[in-house]
Amino acid sequence: MNALEAHPALIRPARAEDQPRITAIRMGVRENQLSDPSKVTQAEVDWYREQAIFFVAECDGEVVGFSCANHQTALIWALFIDPAHEGHGHGRALLDAALAGLKAAGHSQAWLTTGSGTRAERFYRRHGWRDMGRGLDGSIIFIRTLD
Numbered sequence: 001m002n003a004l005e006a007h008p009a010l011i012r013p014a015r016a017e018d019q020p021r022i023t024a025i026r027m028g029v030r031e032n033q034l035s036d037p038s039k040v041t042q043a044e045v046d047w048y049r050e051q052a053i054f055f056v057a058e059c060d061g062e063v064v065g066f067s068c069a070n071h072q073t074a075l076i077w078a079l080f081i082d083p084a085h086e087g088h089g090h091g092r093a094l095l096d097a098a099l100a101g102l103k104a105a106g107h108s109q110a111w112l113t114t115g116s117g118t119r120a121e122r123f124y125r126r127h128g129w130r131d132m133g134r135g136l137d138g139s140i141i142f143i144r145t146l147d
Contacts, residue, residue, distance in 0.1 A: 009057040009090050011097045014049050014066060018056050021063040025082045048077065053101035057081070057090040067094035071105040076112035079120075091123060103146040110146060113139040 014022065022045075048054045053069040065081035076098055081091050102110050113135055114120040121140055125131070129142035 009059045009064065009088070009093060011055050011057055011093050014054040014056045016046075016049065018063050018066075019045070022056070022066050025063070025065065025080050026078070028083060029080055052077075053098055053105075055094055055097045055101075057085075057094050059085065059090075065090045065094055067098040069098040069102050069110070071102065074102050074105075074107040074110045076110055079112075092127065095127065099144070099146055108146055109143055111141065111143045113141050116140050 026040075048068045048070075052071050053067075055067050056063045057065040064085035066078065067076070067080075068078040069076050076095070079091060079095055079098070081094075099110055111132075112124070112129070114124060116134070116138060124142050124144075127144075129144045132141045132143050135141055
């Protein structure tokens with residue numbers, strides 16, 4: 001039995017009532033912490049949920065992770081898992097759902113940024129993302145072809 005089978009998650013679109021749990025997950029991560037929460041506005045989060053691609057992973061009725069992607073620019077804006085639920089395949093399932101949404105929106109390539117030297121960097125490299133260099137803030141810019 002693999003990790004995903006041991007802890008199956010329902011991947012579904014995010015709903016407004018998920019927001020408190022999504023915020024708790026985002027603020028509770030150990031890496032790629034949000035240094036200035038005011039940089040992510042409620043209007044921006046609402047736009048992703050209402051207009052773009054926004055999924056949650058739910059286990060036993062609890063939201064344990066989320067992913068967001070911009071259907072206009074092909075940006076993977078967010079992918080976060082509750083630290084207590086890491087290592088069960090939820091990140092991969094959420095990323096796959098976001099990438100499928102981008103492909104359905106007509107994109108052939110996705111991109112994202114993440115911190116250098118993090119577990120997230122290693123995760124994206126393992127899943128076929130290509131390092132395109134550094135952003136002005138030192139983050140790694142990754143791209144991936146959608147097949």
